[in-house]
Amino acid sequence: MKPAIFGGNTPPLSPGVSVRVYQAGTAVLATVYDFASGLAIDQAGLPLVADALGRFSFTADAGQMVDVKIGGEGTAADLAYNGGAARWFKNYPMVDPKSYTPDNVLGAVSQAGGVPTGAIIERGSNANGEYIKFADGTQICTKTGGAVQFVNSSNLNFPWTYPASFVSMPFVVGNIKDVVLAVAKDLHVNCYEANTTNAFVSVLSVAQFVLEDAVGSMDALAIGRWF
Template sequence: MSDVMTYSKRTASGLEEALRTVLLDADNKVPAEALRIVGAISDGAIIEQGSNANGDWVRYANGTQICTGSVTISFVSTDSYVASTATFPAVFISPPVVVSGTYQGAGNGSASDAAPPNATSCLICVSPTRGITFGSDSTREYTYIAIGKWK
């Protein structure tokens, strides 16, 4: 049996059903017509989101896609620059705009930048912000966000 929500309105002759909607179908799943998360599809509703080993993504009805992820970068104290490829969790139709994060810890900081991306990946480039070398041999995680179009 389905779970149904009913909204009623008061009229001169008593209560009348104004709206009846199915919450769960016979298989205890939300019906497809009830899955719009934000507004009407033409107004930019989220129509897909997911995650995989490369990160998370959200796709909007207007074609916008946002991907977030991270890369782990290892370096030694004598490195002045290191880079690692970040593969997006979902493919864009053209290169997105990518912004990467920074790291600050124990007085040793580093800045990262995303080299020109393509539709599937970008290069996260890291350099120290204090002095001319990294503070110590280390492995750190750098996050990024990529915004572009999926359709």
């Protein structure tokens, strides 16, 4: 038995109205709705909750079809509801109760066995830059203004520790932001020794750098997976 939702947009319920849930023709849930508390009085060992929109949540087999019967049991409350006639919702598909709203789209992402269990998007930052994690496992890390250092006459770089680690080696690229270098110097931007936690973002030349060239900064981007 798994949590599932019935979302029938039912007519407003009155105190004491009965609710029956049938799966494969067998009643798996029988409750009486308590209008004052917004809850249902459990009569079958399984909880049911109804909200102001008339949506019920209860325990059944997710992915199965159920019949939901409201009223029609002959009690005083049922007789006062819908003229005593039952309202049936036949062959209603059960769905997983996990739903997203503007309140929970953003938050901490999580997963269990590769199945997302948390928010859709997680965003954060620290001294190493910013990161975005998505529920499908995608992760993007960025860094702006990484200060370059002189390594040797062929290499100016900044060592970048990602703001969030990856589960496997990501794709990493860099960009010269405001490094002032002579046009005559043969340059290209490279990232090397990248792993799941850090990379070197570099400007390379053919033995044309001097110590005074290590002025300015670079930007970097890494894309990979957090699970």
